[in-house]
Amino acid sequence: MPLLEVKDLKVYFPIKGGILARTVDHVKAVDGVSFIIEPGQTVGLIGESGSGKSTIGKSVVGLAKLYGGSILYNGEDITKYIGKNRSSYRRGVQMIFQDVYSSLDPKRRVLDLVAEPLRNFEKLTRAEERKKVDELLAIVGLGPENAMKYPHEFSGGQRQRIGIARAVALRPKLIIADEPVSALDLSVQAQVLNYLKIIQQEFRLAYLFISHDLGVVRFMCDHLLIMHRGRFVETGNRQDVYEDARHIYTRQLIAAIPDPDPDMKDEKRTLRDRVGKEYDDLKDKHYSEDGRVFDLKKLSDTHCVALP
Ligand SMILES: Nc1ncnc2c1ncn2[C@@H]1O[C@H](COP(=O)(O)OP(=O)(O)OP(=O)(O)O)[C@@H](O)[C@H]1O
Numbered sequence: 146m147p148l149l150e151v152k153d154l155k156v157y158f159p160i161k162g163g164i165l166a167r168t169v170d171h172v173k174a175v176d177g178v179s180f181i182i183e184p185g186q187t188v189g190l191i192g193e194s195g196s197g198k199s200t201i202g203k204s205v206v207g208l209a210k211l212y213g214g215s216i217l218y219n220g221e222d223i224t225k226y227i228g229k230n231r232s233s234y235r236r237g238v239q240m241i242f243q244d245v246y247s248s249l250d251p252k253r254r255v256l257d258l259v260a261e262p263l264r265n266f267e268k269l270t271r272a273e274e275r276k277k278v279d280e281l282l283a284i285v286g287l288g289p290e291n292a293m294k295y296p297h298e299f300s301g302g303q304r305q306r307i308g309i310a311r312a313v314a315l316r317p318k319l320i321i322a323d324e325p326v327s328a329l330d331l332s333v334q335a336q337v338l339n340y341l342k343i344i345q346q347e348f349r350l351a352y353l354f355i356s357h358d359l360g361v362v363r364f365m366c367d368h369l370l371i372m373h374r375g376r377f378v379e380t381g382n383r384q385d386v387y388e389d390a391r392h393i394y395t396r397q398l399i400a401a402i403p404d405p406d407p408d409m410k411d412e413k414r415t416l417r418d419r420v421g422k423e424y425d426d427l428k429d430k431h432y433s434e435d436g437r438v439f440d441l442k443k444l445s446d447t448h449c450v451a452l453p
């Protein structure tokens with residue numbers, strides 16, 4: 146049984162208009178997506194800003210109201226828990242938020258921030274709690290002296306690591322990592338990704354790893370979901386997506402991966418120009434008349450693409 150199964154998920158936000166502020170239309174932030182995550186697997190969710198990635202993540206942790214579809218965790222429909230807090234599923238699925246700074250209360254010490262999920266679920270003595278917090282901080286490479294500090298006393302990378310320590314406090318089975326490294330320098334990115342990998346092995350965690358950059362997730366993900374306009378344009382394993390992308394949107398994302406080798410700069414720019422032109426030429430064939438992404442079609446056991 147998959148750990149998580151999302152079926153035909155739809156999340157629409159109402160657009161209000163007129164003097165009566167009635168719902169005149171909807172923003173179809175997520176418009177019919179399905180995927181599964183197996184225990185211990187890392188699934189990448191990739192797409193440009195506004196494509197609906199965070200909305201999917203929020204639905205999975207119960208922070209968004211579904212318009213349609215279902216979400217099964219260990220085979221159990223969890224949509225009935227939306228808005229409620231203390232179910233076993235809320236313990237098993239945690240989220241690392243895109244904007245970690247605003248998700249960490251600036252007036253609270255690291256000790257309290259990391260201990261908060263524990264206080265909600267476990268009755269620990271002060272000493273037990275402190276021991277556990279120190280262990281969690283150690284996992285992300287922070288010494289016990291950090292427990293008494295406040296969030297503003299840390300660098301961006303360190304704060305992201307505090308967010309990770311907090312997310313793993315309850316030993317979840319699945320972590321939704323929403324752009325966990327996007328705000329960080331390249332060298333710090335590698336370090337944080339490394340901690341995520343170590344933790345994964347230690348706890349046999351599954352990740353839904355959200356990013357707008359196919360380069361960042363290249364060595365992290367077993368399976369990739371490429372998202373555009375609230376729908377999936379292509380899904381597949383690493384080989385399928387990086388070596389054999391079929392949708393022009395996926396090909397554009399690949400062309401946008403920055404090349405660390407400065408000698409390759411010109412070549413990369415030529416590729417980007419070529420793919421950009423290809424996108425303009427083939428746009429009509431890759432989207433329906435109203436600009437909607439087609440339904441996914443199966444190319445192989447692992448590879449699907451949204452083409453007519
Ligand atoms: N609470 C909300 N009310 C109304 N519209 C919303 C709400 N949350 C998101 N949206 C809209 O839904 C769409 C998808 O937003 P979402 O935050 O999921 O995108 P994203 O892919 O995570 O983008 P980014 O890469 O910028 O984080 C956007 O058009 C956004 O404006």
Ligand SMILES: [Mg+2]
Pocket residue numbers: 198199200243323
């Ligand atoms: Mg987002």
